[in-house]
Amino acid sequence: MTTLSHLAALEAESIHILREATAEATRPVLLYSIGKDSAVLLHLALKAFYPSKPPMPLLHVNTTWKFREMITFRDQRAKEVGMELISHTNQDGIARNIVPFGPTAGIYTDVMKTAALKQALDLHGFDVAFGGARRDEEKSRAKERVVSVRSEAHRWDPKNQRPEPWRLFNTRKQPSQSLRVFPLSNWTEADVWAYIQAENIPVVPLYFAAPRPVVERSGTLLMVDDNRLPLLPGERPQTKVIRFRTLGCYPLTGAVESHAATLPEIVAEMQGARTSERQGRLIDHDGAASMERKKQEGYF
Amino acid sequence: MQAALRVSDTFAPATLDNVIALPAKTQSTQATDQSTLMPWGEGQEEGLTRPAPVQPVKPAERSLLRFITCGSVDDGKSTLIGRLLFDSQVLLDDQLAALKKDSAKSAHTDGEIDYSLLLDGLAAEREQGITIDVAYRYFSTPRRAFIVADTPGHEQYTRNMATGASTADLAIILIDARKGVLAQTKRHLQIVSMLGVRHIVLAINKMDLVDHSQARFREIDQAFRQHARDTGFTTLISIPMSAKLGENVRDNAPSMPWYTGPTLLNVLETADVAASASQQSARFVVQWVNRAGADFRGYSGALVSGHLSPGDKVRALPSGQTATVARIVTFNGDLDQAVTGQAPTLVLDRQIDVSRGDVIVADDGTAQASRRFDADLLWMGNAGYDPSRALLLKIGAKSVPVRLDTRDMTVLNITTGARVLGNALNSNDIAQVALEADTAVVAERYADSRELGGFILIDRETSETVALGMVKDVVTAAQAAEPKGEAEDANPATHTRWITKPADTRWRSFAKAVSWRATGSVDTFVLAYIFTGHVKTAAAISVTEIGTKIFLYFFHERLWQWLAIGRQDKGSKD
Numbered sequence: 001m002t003t004l005s006h007l008a009a010l011e012a013e014s015i016h017i018l019r020e021a022t023a024e025a026t027r028p029v030l031l032y033s034i035g036k037d038s039a040v041l042l043h044l045a046l047k048a049f050y051p052s053k054p055p056m057p058l059l060h061v062n063t064t065w066k067f068r069e070m071i072t073f074r075d076q077r078a079k080e081v082g083m084e085l086i087s088h089t090n091q092d093g094i095a096r097n098i099v100p101f102g103p104t105a106g107i108y109t110d111v112m113k114t115a116a117l118k119q120a121l122d123l124h125g126f127d128v129a130f131g132g133a134r135r136d137e138e139k140s141r142a143k144e145r146v147v148s149v150r151s152e153a154h155r156w157d158p159k160n161q162r163p164e165p166w167r168l169f170n171t172r173k174q175p176s177q178s179l180r181v182f183p184l185s186n187w188t189e190a191d192v193w194a195y196i197q198a199e200n201i202p203v204v205p206l207y208f209a210a211p212r213p214v215v216e217r218s219g220t221l222l223m224v225d226d227n228r229l230p231l232l233p234g235e236r237p238q239t240k241v242i243r244f245r246t247l248g249c250y251p252l253t254g255a256v257e258s259h260a261a262t263l264p265e266i267v268a269e270m271q272g273a274r275t276s277e278r279q280g281r282l283i284d285h286d287g288a289a290s291m292e293r294k295k296q297e298g299y300f
Numbered sequence: 301m302q303a304a305l306r307v308s309d310t311f312a313p314a315t316l317d318n319v320i321a322l323p324a325k326t327q328s329t330q331a332t333d334q335s336t337l338m339p340w341g342e343g344q345e346e347g348l349t350r351p352a353p354v355q356p357v358k359p360a361e362r363s364l365l366r367f368i369t370c371g372s373v374d375d376g377k378s379t380l381i382g383r384l385l386f387d388s389q390v391l392l393d394d395q396l397a398a399l400k401k402d403s404a405k406s407a408h409t410d411g412e413i414d415y416s417l418l419l420d421g422l423a424a425e426r427e428q429g430i431t432i433d434v435a436y437r438y439f440s441t442p443r444r445a446f447i448v449a450d451t452p453g454h455e456q457y458t459r460n461m462a463t464g465a466s467t468a469d470l471a472i473i474l475i476d477a478r479k480g481v482l483a484q485t486k487r488h489l490q491i492v493s494m495l496g497v498r499h500i501v502l503a504i505n506k507m508d509l510v511d512h513s514q515a516r517f518r519e520i521d522q523a524f525r526q527h528a529r530d531t532g533f534t535t536l537i538s539i540p541m542s543a544k545l546g547e548n549v550r551d552n553a554p555s556m557p558w559y560t561g562p563t564l565l566n567v568l569e570t571a572d573v574a575a576s577a578s579q580q581s582a583r584f585v586v587q588w589v590n591r592a593g594a595d596f597r598g599y600s601g602a603l604v605s606g607h608l609s610p611g612d613k614v615r616a617l618p619s620g621q622t623a624t625v626a627r628i629v630t631f632n633g634d635l636d637q638a639v640t641g642q643a644p645t646l647v648l649d650r651q652i653d654v655s656r657g658d659v660i661v662a663d664d665g666t667a668q669a670s671r672r673f674d675a676d677l678l679w680m681g682n683a684g685y686d687p688s689r690a691l692l693l694k695i696g697a698k699s700v701p702v703r704l705d706t707r708d709m710t711v712l713n714i715t716t717g718a719r720v721l722g723n724a725l726n727s728n729d730i731a732q733v734a735l736e737a738d739t740a741v742v743a744e745r746y747a748d749s750r751e752l753g754g755f756i757l758i759d760r761e762t763s764e765t766v767a768l769g770m771v772k773d774v775v776t777a778a779q780a781a782e783p784k785g786e787a788e789d790a791n792p793a794t795h796t797r798w799i800t801k802p803a804d805t806r807w808r809s810f811a812k813a814v815s816w817r818a819t820g821s822v823d824t825f826v827l828a829y830i831f832t833g834h835v836k837t838a839a840a841i842s843v844t845e846i847g848t849k850i851f852l853y854f855f856h857e858r859l860w861q862w863l864a865i866g867r868q869d870k871g872s873k874d
C-alpha cells in the first residue's frame with residue numbers, strides 16, 4: 001500500500017512539529033542562521049502554514065562575523081518569502097570588542113552567540129523558538145527532545161527532560177519557561193541535502209565550490225572574507241577552489257577543497273565524504289563534553 | 301535451521317536474494333582507495349572490509365524503518381548499534397578517530413575499539429559507563445533509512461523503553477547467549493507488545509562466548525518463543541550473532557555455518573512493516589485553522605489513516621457536522637488525493653464548527669467522540685499518581701482536562717504478567733484504568749490506531765508529562781447514556797461501571813454537601829423558631845450548624861464513596 005518515502009515521512013513529521021508548537025505558542029520565532037538547515041526549516045515552515053505565511057518572524061543572531069554572502073542571502077531570502085526579519089547583535093559584546101580570535105576567542109561564542117540569543121528572546125518575549133538543530137550533528141544532541149524546555153535563564157537540564165512518546169509533544173510550560181523546538185531532529189546531513197535538491201531550495205552560494213581567497217591555519221582552510229581577520233606572520237591569502245559544508249562565523253569556519261559546484265555534485269560528494277560536517281567547526285574541538293556544556297548554558 | 305524456515309515464511313525468497321547479493325554489488329561500485337581510507341588496523345579479512353559507498357539511489361524511493369533495541373548494557377546493546385553504524389559506513393573518519401581516542405581512554409576496554417562509546421552521549425553518563433535516557437541514531441543503506449531508538453536496560457527502563465517503542469515498527473531484543481532468557485527479557489517483551497510493536501528480532505548475542513553452539517541457540521530461541529506465544533507478534537526471527545565481532549550483523553558468519561537465515565541488516569532492510577493505517581477509514585487531525593485572508597479558511601493537519609479526495613463526504617468531530625471536501629491544498633499545489641501520513645490543508649464546501657484538536661473523519665459512522673474510555677497507563681512522573689492534582693489529556697492535537705477513575709484499577713506485574721487490584725501508581729507502574737475527560741474527544745482503540753489511541757497525561761500545575769497511555773476500549777456517548785447496561789454487548793464488565801456506579805469527584809461531593817446544608821439549615825431555622833419562638837436563637841443554631849455539618853456531610857459522603865459494601869457490580873470485574 002501507499003507508504004511515504006523516507007524524505008516525505010521526515011517532511012510530514014517536521015510540518016507536524018511546526019504546527020503543534022506554533023498552535024500552542026504565544027509568540028513563536030524561527031531562528032534563522034542562514035545555513036542549509038535553516039534553509040530547510042524555513043522551507044518547511046512555508047509549507048506547514050501555506051497558504052498563510054508562517055505566523056512568526058525570523059530571528060538572526062548576528063555576531064557581525066558572518067560571511068558577507070550570508071548576510072546578502074539572508075536579506076534577499078527574507079524579502080522573497082515576505083517574513084519579518086529581526087537581526088540581533090549583542091551590543092555589549094561589540095563595546096567590549098569581543099572577537100573570535102586573540103584573547104577573547106575563548107568567550108566569543110558565549111558572548112556573541114549564547115548571550116546574544118538569550119537577549120533577543122527576552123527582548124521580544126519569544127516563548128517558542130524553532131531551531132534547525134539535528135540529532136545526528138553531535139552526541140549530546142542525540143538525547144535532546146524535539147520540544148526542549150528551557151528555564152528562565154534558558155538553561156537545558158539533560159537529566160530532566162520530558163518523555164516524548166509517539167508524536168504527542170507536550171508544549172505546555174510554566175510562565176518563566178520557554179521552549180526550543182527542533183523540527184529537524186530526525187534529519188541527517190544527507191537528508192538535508194537530498195531534500196534541498198528534491199525541493200530546489202535556495203542556499204547560500206558558499207556551499208558551492210568556487211575560487212576563493214584562503215589561508216591555511218593549523219590544518220584548517222579559513223576564507224579571508226574581509227580585512228578584519230589579522231593574518232599571522234607568513235600567512236598569505238591564496239586562491240583555492242573551495243566550498244563549505246557548514247556555515248558560521250568566517251574566522252571559525254573551515255572550508256573544504258572541492259569542485260562540487262552543483263547540488264547533484266554536492267550530494268555525490270557527501271556520499272563519499274569521510275569526515276563529519278562539524279569537523280569544520282572550530283567551536284566543537286575542545287572535546288565531547290563541550291557542546292553539552294554550551295547547551296546547558298543556553299546555546300542552541 | 302528452524303529460524304531459517306520461519307524466516308522464509310515472512311520474507312519472499314526473491315527479496316532475500318537481492319539483499320544477500322547487496323554487499324557484493326556495492327563492493328564493485330567504488331573500490332578505489334578504500335583501503336587507505338580504512339581507519340581500522342585489525343580484522344581486515346575479506347568479510348570485515350568496509351564496502352565502498354554506494355552511489356545514491358533515488359532517495360525518493362527509499363523507505364524509513366524505525367526500530368528499538370531492548371537489552372541491558374551487559375548484553376552488548378550499544379556495541380550492536382555501534383557495529384550497525386560501522387557496518388553501514390555511517391561513521392566518518394573524524395568520528396572514528398575520536399572513537400579510537402575515547403576507547404583508549406576508557407577504563408572499560410582493554411585497548412580494543414569500544415563501539416558502545418558511540419552511543420553514550422552525555423558526559424555524566426559516559427563516566428558512569430551506562431546510558432540512562434532515550435537516544436536516537438541514524439543510518440541508512442541504499443534500500444532504507446533507519447532511525448534507532450536506543451533505550452537503557454537500567455534506571456527508568458520501562459518509561460524510556462515505552463517512549464522508544466511508541467514509534468518503532470520493529471524491536472530487536474537482545475539476549476546474552478550465556479545467560480539466556482531472563483526476567484528482563486520478559487519485561488522487554490511485555491513493553492514492546494503493549495506499545496504495539498509487531499515485528500521482533502531476537503538477537504542472541506555473544507555467540508562467540510558459547511562456542512557458537514547451535515544447541516544453545518535453539519534452546520534460547522525455543523524458550524523465548526514460549527514466552528512470546530501470547531504477545532501477538534506478526535513476525536519473530538531469531539539470529540545468532542556476535543556484535544563485537546560483527547557476526548551475522550551485516551555479513552554471515554563463517555563461524556556459524558549451521559545458521560542459514562538472514563543477517564540482522566538483511567532483516568532490517570526487508571522487514572515488511574507497511575502500516576495498515578492507509579487501508580482504514582479516513583481520520584484527519586486538525587492542528588491549525590488556516591485563515592489566509594478573508595476568502596480562505598482551511599484546516600491544516602495530519603491524515604493519520606485512510607485517504608481523502610475532493611468530493612468525499614466528511615464529518616467533523618466532536619461537533620458531528622458534515623461537509624464535503626472541496627480542496628486539498630499543499631505548498632506544491634492541490635492534491636487529487638491525500639494519503640496516510642501526509643500533512644495537507646483541507647478546504648470544505650461549507651462553514652462548519654471545526655477547531656484545533658477536532659478530527660475530520662470519513663462520514664461512514666466508524667468514528668465517534670467520547671468522554672470515557674479504558675486504557676493501559678504507564679506512569680512516568682517521578683512522583684506517583686496523586687488524585688488531588690489536575691491532569692490534562694493530550695490525544696491527537698487535543699488537550700482536555702481529564703480525571704482518572706482508579707476504583708477498579710489493576711496494576712500489572714511486568715515480570716509475571718499478572719494484574720492485581722490497586723490504587724497507587726508509582727513511577728514506571730503499568731495499570732489498567734478508566735479515564736473521564738471533561739469534553740468529548742476522538743479516541744480509538746490503540747490496536748486500531750496508534751495516532752488516535754495513544755495519549756499522554758500532563759500535570760496542569762507543573763506542565764510535566766506524567767503518563768503515557770493506550771486506549772483499550774472506548775465508551776461511546778450512546779452507551780454511556782443508556783439507562784441500563786443491556787445495550788453493551790461487547791464488554792459489559794468495563795461499560796456498565798459507568799452507568800451503575802457514577803463516580804463522584806471531591807468537588808461534586810462538596811457541592812452536594814453545600815446544597816444539602818442550605819436546605820437543611822433553612823429547615824432547622826424554621827423548626828428552632830417554632831420551638832423556641834426566638835428568631836435570634838433559631839438563627840444562631842442554624843448558622844452554627846452550617847459550619848459543622850457541611851464538613852461532617854462531606855467526610856461522610858467520601859467514606860461511603862470509599863466503602864464497597866452493598867455495591868452491585870463488584871463481581872463483574874473478573
